[in-house]
Amino acid sequence: MSEFHLTEDQQDCLQELINIAMGQASDQLARYLDTFVYLKVPNIESVDAKELMHTLSQQKNTMAVVSQGFFGYEGIRGEALLVYQEEDSGRIADLLGYEPDELSQDEQLIDISSILTTTFLNVFARQIDNQMSYNAPKLLPSAKDNLSEHLQQMPFSWDLALKVNINYQVTDYSFNCNMILLIPETAITNIKDVLDRILAEF
Amino acid sequence: MSPSVLICDDSNMARKQVLRSLPEQWKSSVQTATNGAEALTILRDNSIEVLFLDLTMPGIDGIGVLQGIQKLNLNCSVFVISADVQPEMQSKVKALGAKEFLRKPVKPDDLINHLQQHGLL
Amino acid sequence: MLDFNALISTTPDTLTFNEQVLKQINSQIANQLNTGILVLDADFNIVIWNRFLQVHTDKVAENTLGQSIFSAFPELPQRWLSRKFSSVLQLNTPSFCSWEQRHHLFELPHTRPITTDSEFMAQNCTFLPIETDCKGKHICILIEDVTDVCHYQTQLQKTLAKLAQISRIDGLTQIYNRRHWQESLEQEYAKSRRHGKQLSLVMLDLDHFKLLNDNYGHQCGDMVLIEVSALISSLLRVEDVFGRYGGEEFAIILPETSLSGAIGLAQRICNSIAATALTYKDQTLKVTVSLGVAQLSAEEVNYEELITQSDNALYQAKALGRNQVCSTACSTSLVID
Numbered sequence: 229m230s231e232f233h234l235t236e237d238q239q240d241c242l243q244e245l246i247n248i249a250m251g252q253a254s255d256q257l258a259r260y261l262d263t264f265v266y267l268k269v270p271n272i273e274s275v276d277a278k279e280l281m282h283t284l285s286q287q288k289n290t291m292a293v294v295s296q297g298f299f300g301y302e303g304i305r306g307e308a309l310l311v312y313q314e315e316d317s318g319r320i321a322d323l324l325g326y327e328p329d330e331l332s333q334d335e336q337l338i339d340i341s342s343i344l345t346t347t348f349l350n351v352f353a354r355q356i357d358n359q360m361s362y363n364a365p366k367l368l369p370s371a372k373d374n375l376s377e378h379l380q381q382m383p384f385s386w387d388l389a390l391k392v393n394i395n396y397q398v399t400d401y402s403f404n405c406n407m408i409l410l411i412p413e414t415a416i417t418n419i420k421d422v423l424d425r426i427l428a429e430f
Numbered sequence: 431m432s433p434s435v436l437i438c439d440d441s442n443m444a445r446k447q448v449l450r451s452l453p454e455q456w457k458s459s460v461q462t463a464t465n466g467a468e469a470l471t472i473l474r475d476n477s478i479e480v481l482f483l484d485l486t487m488p489g490i491d492g493i494g495v496l497q498g499i500q501k502l503n504l505n506c507s508v509f510v511i512s513a514d515v516q517p518e519m520q521s522k523v524k525a526l527g528a529k530e531f532l533r534k535p536v537k538p539d540d541l542i543n544h545l546q547q548h549g550l551l
Numbered sequence: 552m553l554d555f556n557a558l559i560s561t562t563p564d565t566l567t568f569n570e571q572v573l574k575q576i577n578s579q580i581a582n583q584l585n586t587g588i589l590v591l592d593a594d595f596n597i598v599i600w601n602r603f604l605q606v607h608t609d610k611v612a613e614n615t616l617g618q619s620i621f622s623a624f625p626e627l628p629q630r631w632l633s634r635k636f637s638s639v640l641q642l643n644t645p646s647f648c649s650w651e652q653r654h655h656l657f658e659l660p661h662t663r664p665i666t667t668d669s670e671f672m673a674q675n676c677t678f679l680p681i682e683t684d685c686k687g688k689h690i691c692i693l694i695e696d697v698t699d700v701c702h703y704q705t706q707l708q709k710t711l712a713k714l715a716q717i718s719r720i721d722g723l724t725q726i727y728n729r730r731h732w733q734e735s736l737e738q739e740y741a742k743s744r745r746h747g748k749q750l751s752l753v754m755l756d757l758d759h760f761k762l763l764n765d766n767y768g769h770q771c772g773d774m775v776l777i778e779v780s781a782l783i784s785s786l787l788r789v790e791d792v793f794g795r796y797g798g799e800e801f802a803i804i805l806p807e808t809s810l811s812g813a814i815g816l817a818q819r820i821c822n823s824i825a826a827t828a829l830t831y832k833d834q835t836l837k838v839t840v841s842l843g844v845a846q847l848s849a850e851e852v853n854y855e856e857l858i859t860q861s862d863n864a865l866y867q868a869k870a871l872g873r874n875q876v877c878s879t880a881c882s883t884s885l886v887i888d
Contacts, residue, residue, distance in 0.1 A: 237442065244441040247486065248534045251513030260641045264518050330631040335652040339635070346644035355535070364647040364675060430446040 234274060238423045243272050246392060249352035256347055261323060273391045280389045280408070284311070294341035295378070297363035298349050303418040304358060306411040308349070310341040313404065338365050344407065356422050433479035433550065435460045438469040438495065440487045444534065448482045448511060451538035453551060466490025470498045478506050480550060485512040485519070496526035507548060511536050587694030593687050595620050595636060607659045626658045639678045640688050648676040650701050661698045673701035721795040723773060724780035732794025732802060739792070739806050740854035743847055750847040751813035753803040754861040755820065758839045758873040760799040771831045775838055778829050783820055810846035810878060817842040817876040825874055839874035841865060846879070
């Protein structure tokens, strides 16, 4: 157990905050997409760097990864990775209400990722009285080699990653992707402080 | 006079949040459950008058509990407190007999208001 | 240096003055930024634009402010962009558009006309939700000039592609080098094993090449290597992989080819080289090659063994008097000595 590990209470608190954020984000998305979004309980795991690298390299048909940095007050920052499997990408244009010929597949992936990441993190930030700003989302070159290369080249060492499995089911078809929040060491300490502050209120 | 209360949520923090929001005189007679199955056992064996129920839980979820209450023909006021705030979900739980739908995170004033509206305070 | 804290005073009188100063500073910064700033109301009409856009477009304020962004900039993809704008307003989240997916949104000229591929400025655009005290939300569009980034990135990609090509090629003969050839064999071997397809190999060697070098010099030797490589290349299919294996030794991977097919090709190579007269400084040279052919069978456990098989056959062709083709199917009696 490293000092970056969350205690049971912190984990519970974070899970609850993420559930609420995901719920509100789905509601906003449903309104924007004008459809019912069925949301499964997001499955949250905290994983260490090596484990994550291993899991990701095991995923055979990872088609695309979109990365987007986020920055909040009190040193809460990190990078959100959205990982798509091949079969998930077919109808993103439909989902977003675009005509397929208006934009490339890459741009569709980037658009949906940015919407998911920023909608979710905005609600999350609001709950902890914070506010986020974002980098432009970037599509990492496909293939898993590039992903682990990307992870190795991160400017910060990150000991903890939060893996949030999001499963959005939209009225007539389901849409899956994994959201992985990479949190650098220093930010973990800051997040723990925030969680402790919330827990102290009880 | 304080009614018998059950709070069902898989999150410890969420249970505490509800507990904190309850009227002071109610707090002595509160039981808790961490999942739907546990809640149904307590509901069956005790006469619970007010249930605060989360929807998304592992195993039997909130919807399952509402269906169980209907099946067991229990007389219990259910307040759903959920993160899943889409209108479709709200109408679904009301159709299953829930008195009210409250958004997470629950606010004390909000909760008290709803209890008053339903004549429980 | 400006002390911003000094500008913010608590007394009401000076506060109004200082707000005025801050406003001036803000507007001057906005006008001198090397980034385009455009603010739209909820109906996508332009309410603010900064100097960057005024100087980079031929438009005048009167015809731009108050106009719909889509009539002021008719080049914009209206359907898609409106949908993006509504996501900003409705979800209260920023949205982005990168030159990597879409070179530019606004048709603005840039100042590097010679070196770049596009006549328009490459752009990174950001769309931000803006909330003010005044009713109704706004969208702020930031337009960054990334023509340099785009240009250098494109150059880098071209250079990398060129480098990758160079690293695969033998400098003298312009056919594949040994490293790339061997990697290809490894892949073809795996493919053939996986799909149960045939695979054959030809190894060949110039006969008496040392003598040629000794008699006519190394420049002549080089010329022969170049000519022979070109001649063999002209006899191959696109899917065949032809490489320089060592000094005067060459190798050809023949995917989906039977042993008899490979022997046929080897024989054609042998014949046409023998029949081609090469000249060096007015002297006619007689050049011949020996070739060894092998086909992948169930026996080999790796690709190296296939190389050994064709190498043995090549050795046999040499032993039998050169200028001929031998295969693993030939009698092996001569190989013993």
